[in-house]
Amino acid sequence: MRITMEDVASRAGVSRALVSLAYRDRPGVSTETRDRILSAGRELGYVPNRVAARLASRGGNTLGVFLQDLHNDLFADLFEGSRTVADGAGKQLMLGVGALDGGRDAEVLETLAQSWVDVVIAFGLQMPDAEVREMAERVPLVCVLRGVADIDSVVSDNRHGARAATRHLIELGHREIAFLANPPSDGYMDRRHGYAETMTAAGLRPRVVETTYSRETAAADAGALLDAGDPPTAIFAHNDQAAMGVLDALFRRGLTPGREVSVVGYDNSSPSKVPGVALTSVDVDGVALGRSAAELALRRIASPMAPAEWRTSFPTLMVRTTTGPPLP
């Protein structure tokens, strides 16, 4: 049987209420009995029960956090940012991890909602807007990296980032620039649009090839692109993971990124920072986004009925070694 407050109380010769106060060191307990209680607890090996505590105190004081994928360290930055402000506000965090293909979004969000969290901060949801909105009726939601109308959202302007990346390639002299796009079903279309409109504005032909979030698939799709007639001289990938796949495809063919073919990624995640083949990438400043998200979450707790707030930040292009002028 598990040791409860009751046991500690009787061992220390006091009431349960005092034990409770003592363990949360709240005023109303003399220093002497407090010590007696704590040492009684220690002797018994008492471990306070947070589940019961949360029930008794009517839940709350906890933020739910959904992370799309632990393999992408952008999410580590996002989490770090949120944790900083959560710590400052004395809020606990409860984590849920999704899957690369979005297949666990609903399930994880549901668990978080049922866990009596005040708000769920969702980093990188992929489920349809309609479902997101549906979820938001069950728990307050802060959507990050993904803007959803009428829902608190923290987004980085993907269109802006994609424009900058595309412009960079055009300015280097590239004319055949392909975009390796994420699946259109997940709601992230701005990078594609930013790319396409910049190409069109420059009088160039947009070439969109759809791929997935997996490095392997991206390598295969990029490979097909390279092997076909009229290969592009530059490839802009929807994120770094896909860009790694592009690099794989290049190296497999003996091509050097930044020379025969330029490559740009998106997210500025850790693999892009490897020296040598340092990937030119768009930096979204995950830590800042994470902080913003947590701030919105706190605001939502403070005023549950406030109208939804959107925060938009602007990413910056990090030019590294995988982009250069096209060969003559």
Add this chain to the structure above:
Amino acid sequence: MRITMEDVASRAGVSRALVSLAYRDRPGVSTETRDRILSAGRELGYVPNRVAARLASRGGNTLGVFLQDLHNDLFADLFEGSRTVADGAGKQLMLGVGALDGGRDAEVLETLAQSWVDVVIAFGLQMPDAEVREMAERVPLVCVLRGVADIDSVVSDNRHGARAATRHLIELGHREIAFLANPPSDGYMDRRHGYAETMTAAGLRPRVVETTYSRETAAADAGALLDAGDPPTAIFAHNDQAAMGVLDALFRRGLTPGREVSVVGYDNSSPSKVPGVALTSVDVDGVALGRSAAELALRRIASPMAPAEWRTSFPTLMVRTTTGPPLP
């Protein structure tokens, strides 16, 4: 006020107990009333309360998971492995994230313990053995990447891995091989030992330089090593993160890894897989370790009194492009 089972029950014209059964679709509810209950719940916007549910069902059915650092995707693999078997066994996972310097280990473990989890799977603890053992008296613990006597542990043989890495460098012809070591305080000494003994056995002088888990510090420490008289021709870093720092230091000095200086990392994390400067690294197979850990956790639940079990696996060296013969 929050909507409870009571509300749903009265709306559906049944008792609380039936609502409970219906929502967990357990036998004992006619299909007809089940539907009535669920739609009543939907109309009211009822969200089941897991906190209360866990209290009522005496906790359990949950594994705690401690992750040292989300920025290192080895932990993503470990988590993935554990999640696979947890899913298979119908166990929930509750996550806690530590800090790079181990400064949050105790606090996070404490939270997990108080959350009524059956076992805590700890990936990459850094706190002293004594404290680990102390924690293990409060919650069953499965220690991963770190072996602790008398405690369920899943480890990769670091000594073995370090030997393989060092041997690889020696066989390439290197004689001045430095080891960039983690802080000695965190309990991970086997890589250092494996390195040192292999060097000594080959009649070479071990050169250990202590650094931290941060890439920047590693870059600085490696830089100092390179700038001093008698620089090594190869550097073996205690993990990939530190190895990235070494690469930074090399590139800053115009040196090419695998040519002027060979570099080996440890963990085979994603940055090491970037083509071009692909880092030679020791692969620990995180997914397999994560699976093993979860299996041990389940075993511990099944037989709480069983003696502690250790599982050891053997890492493999992944030779890539950052290692080569020393220049003549």
Add this chain to the structure above:
DNA sequence: TTGTATGCGTTATCAT
């Protein structure tokens, strides 16, 4: 199949 009653371990309220 359905309803009733009790308990889970804690916090909060109200006495003393």
Add this chain to the structure above:
DNA sequence: ATGATAACGCATACAA
């Protein structure tokens, strides 16, 4: 400062 007692929302034996 300390103690008694009622929630908290649900699961679960048990009765009907």
